[in-house]
Amino acid sequence: MAQNDTVTRILDTAEVLFAERGFAETSLRTITSKAKVNLAAVNYHFGSKKSLIQAVFARYLDPFTERFHRALDELEAHYAGQPIPLERLLETMAGSVLEVPAERNSLKVFMRLLGLAYSQAQGHLRRYIQEEYGSVFTRFTALIRQATPELPDSERFWRLHFMLGSVIFTLSGLDALRDIAEKDYGEHVTVRDLVRRLRPVVVAAMQAPLPDHLSSAPQEA
Amino acid sequence: MAQNDTVTRILDTAEVLFAERGFAETSLRTITSKAKVNLAAVNYHFGSKKSLIQAVFARYLDPFTERFHRALDELEAHYAGQPIPLERLLETMAGSVLEVPAERNSLKVFMRLLGLAYSQAQGHLRRYIQEEYGSVFTRFTALIRQATPELPDSERFWRLHFMLGSVIFTLSGLDALRDIAEKDYGEHVTVRDLVRRLRPVVVAAMQAPLPDHLSSAPQEA
DNA sequence: CTAAGTTTCAAACAAATGTTTATAACTGGA
DNA sequence: TCCAGTTATAAACATTTGTTTGAAACTTAG
Numbered sequence: 001m002a003q004n005d006t007v008t009r010i011l012d013t014a015e016v017l018f019a020e021r022g023f024a025e026t027s028l029r030t031i032t033s034k035a036k037v038n039l040a041a042v043n044y045h046f047g048s049k050k051s052l053i054q055a056v057f058a059r060y061l062d063p064f065t066e067r068f069h070r071a072l073d074e075l076e077a078h079y080a081g082q083p084i085p086l087e088r089l090l091e092t093m094a095g096s097v098l099e100v101p102a103e104r105n106s107l108k109v110f111m112r113l114l115g116l117a118y119s120q121a122q123g124h125l126r127r128y129i130q131e132e133y134g135s136v137f138t139r140f141t142a143l144i145r146q147a148t149p150e151l152p153d154s155e156r157f158w159r160l161h162f163m164l165g166s167v168i169f170t171l172s173g174l175d176a177l178r179d180i181a182e183k184d185y186g187e188h189v190t191v192r193d194l195v196r197r198l199r200p201v202v203v204a205a206m207q208a209p210l211p212d213h214l215s216s217a218p219q220e221a
Numbered sequence: 222m223a224q225n226d227t228v229t230r231i232l233d234t235a236e237v238l239f240a241e242r243g244f245a246e247t248s249l250r251t252i253t254s255k256a257k258v259n260l261a262a263v264n265y266h267f268g269s270k271k272s273l274i275q276a277v278f279a280r281y282l283d284p285f286t287e288r289f290h291r292a293l294d295e296l297e298a299h300y301a302g303q304p305i306p307l308e309r310l311l312e313t314m315a316g317s318v319l320e321v322p323a324e325r326n327s328l329k330v331f332m333r334l335l336g337l338a339y340s341q342a343q344g345h346l347r348r349y350i351q352e353e354y355g356s357v358f359t360r361f362t363a364l365i366r367q368a369t370p371e372l373p374d375s376e377r378f379w380r381l382h383f384m385l386g387s388v389i390f391t392l393s394g395l396d397a398l399r400d401i402a403e404k405d406y407g408e409h410v411t412v413r414d415l416v417r418r419l420r421p422v423v424v425a426a427m428q429a430p431l432p433d434h435l436s437s438a439p440q441e442a
Numbered sequence: 443c444t445a446a447g448t449t450t451c452a453a454a455c456a457a458a459t460g461t462t463t464a465t466a467a468c469t470g471g472a
Numbered sequence: 473t474c475c476a477g478t479t480a481t482a483a484a485c486a487t488t489t490g491t492t493t494g495a496a497a498c499t500t501a502g
Contacts, residue, residue, distance in 0.1 A: 006479080022340075024245040027459060038481050043461060045479090118394055119243075119340040126397070154406040158418050161398060162387040166426075169386025170379070173339055176347075177382055185375040193434075197379050200429040205387075208425030211417045227449080249490065259451050264491060266449090 007045050009035045015056045019112040023053055023125075054128050057117070060100060060110050061129070065136045068096040072139060083146035090202055093140065094195050107191045108174045115172030148206060155210065163202050170194065228266050230256045236277045240333040244274055244346075275349050278338070281321060281331050282350070286357045289317040293360060304367035311423055314361065315416050328412045329395045336393030369427060376431065384423045391415065 013035035017026045028049060032039045046052040071092045075084055101107040117125045141160065148156055170177065171194065178189050234256035238247045249270060253260045267273040292313045296305055322328045338346045362381065369377055391398065392415065399410050 022243075022245065024243065028461090029459080038479095039460095040462080040481070041479085049460065115340050118390070119336050154402060154408055155418065157402060157406065158391070158398075158410075158415070159422060161391050161394075162419065162422055165388070165390025166383040166386040169339070169390050170382050173382075177379075181375060181378060185378065187375055189379075194379070196432045196434055197376065198383065200432050201380060201383055201426045204429030205422045205426040208421040211421050213414075213417055248488075250488085259449095260490095261451070261492080262449085270490065 006037050006041055009037055010042060010045065010052070011056060011059055014052055015059075015109055015113065018053070018056060018116070019109040022116055023049075050124055053125060057113060057125070057129065058132070060113070061133050064096060064100045065133050067099055068093065068136055069139070071096050072136075072143065076143075083149070084143055086144070086147040086206060087199070087203060089140070089143055089147055090199065094199075098192070098195065108171060111168055111171035111174070115168045118168065151206075152210075156206075159206055159208075163205060166202070166205075167198060170198075227258050227262055230258055231263060231266065231273070232277060232280055235273055236280075236330055236334065239274070239277060239337070240330040243337055271345055274346060278334060278346070278350065279353070281334070282354050285317060285321045286354050288320055289314065289357055290360070292317050293364065297364075304370070305364055307365070307368040307427060308420075308424060310361070310364055310368055311420065315420075319413070319416065329392060332389055332392035332395070336389045339389065372427075373431075377427075380427055380429075384426060387423070387426075388419060391419075 010031065014026070014031050017031055017034065020026075028042050029039055032042060042049065042052055046055055075088060075092055097110075098107060101110045117129055141156075144160065145153070145156065151159070171191065174191070174194070181187060181189055231252065235247070235252045238252055238255065241247075249263050250260055253262060263270065263273055267276055296309060296313055318331075319328065322331045338350055362378075365381065366374070366377065372380070392412065395412070395415070402408060402410050
């Protein structure tokens with residue numbers, strides 16, 4: 001299993017370095033030397049650096065989407081057409097997110113990669129993620145819609161992205177923030193702690209009153 | 222005023238390109254050719270690419286911190302020792318943020334730069350921003366503390382970062398999100414619209430009930 | 443006008459990057 | 473054992489990068 005070993009070692013090393021420094025700032029030579037494989041191995045096994053980046057994402061996102069779809073299946077079966085409560089939906093998502101990286105690296109790496117995918121204008125990455133994994137997000141938002149019928153569609157859209165920002169931003173910068181929190185408040189924060197803290201915040205944010213310009217005026221379609 | 226013209230043209234061009242592509246992905250040749258100045262001009266006027274990046278930030282952050290400090294002065298004078306309501310603090314911050322870029326480019330560029338500063342592990346940038354502009358943030362959080370006495374310190378710390386994530390993430394990815402929103406909901410969203418939408422969300426998030434593991438157990442110091 | 447100082451410019455530099463190539467080493471089945 | 477197919481390796485390749493250089497052009501004060 002020499003091939004698989006090389007491929008895995010490249011992926012393991014690349015994901016850590018990408019998360020630490022970003023994609024453009026991580027050279028193939030840095031990856032291959034740290035992974036103790038030949039420089040040409042990346043192009044041989046993956047074709048290009050771009051494809052390596054996508055492969056790093058696929059290794060997280062493939063199991064995640066699979067699990068998330070299954071979890072949503074169960075949830076829908078259990079509620080049998082009834083709208084699923086917002087809290088249950090959020091818990092399910094958090095659960096699926098937490099399950100996957102537990103098997104390999106830390107959630108931090110995963111989130112940091114997601115944050116980079118959004119922030120770095122790496123066009124190909126955004127497109128790739130949207131095309132490959134957009135469907136599960138669409139499904140999730142449709143369920144959120146049933147759970148929050150009082151929200152205008154556009155308002156829900158924006159609030160979901162507000163919350164997505166909270167999660168990705170905080171978790172992707174977790175290391176630096178954790179150091180501060182530990183120094184200033186003497187408490188060591190785990191990812192699970194953060195998720196616990198996030199839950200009431202996200203729920204409250206989604207259920208916040210409508211902004212003035214929407215609550216008084218007639219709501220849009 | 223030939224020098225100033227060159228310097229300004231470099232800064233104007235660089236900030237847009239940085240915001241669009243990131244720092245590592247934007248070469249000095251791209252900047253200088255688009256700005257119609259000589260390649261060596263960057264090193265002549267700024268010394269290095271790193272210093273150019275910092276100068277781009279300084280041009281936003283210097284006026285911002287000055288205004289924000291002044292606005293907080295007024296607010297503190299008006300409330301004369303009384304704790305300032307959370308909404309007023311948030312409005313003041315939003316106001317200061319909105320004022321500055323109105324004079325030059327769009328807020329989007331500013332936010333996107335901030336997002337990049339956090340997400341790209343550009344160590345020097347994080348350090349630079351923390352050292353140069355950390356004090357105003359410290360002052361702001363102290364006021365937030367008085368406005369939310371019911372929150373444990375660590376909980377407030379995390380919630381502030383949750384909200385910071387919402388703002389930076391949404392506003393820095395504004396272009397892509399706006400396109401979706403316009404296509405799906407037929408509404409053109411301005412930055413001011415978004416800030417209006419953010420307000421009730423942020424307030425509700427900051428005032429959300431404590432998470433289970435904090436609300437029942439005795440609260441930490 | 444002239445000389446000193448500042449700014450521009452084209453060219454070159456060294457270093458680093460992703461990728462390709464040709465060869466060697468290894469692998470498993472006939 | 474031998475041979476196809478796969479994988480590993482070192483070397484080279486063509487670009488691109490940030491930076492430096494030295495001379496030209498320009499500006500400004502005496």
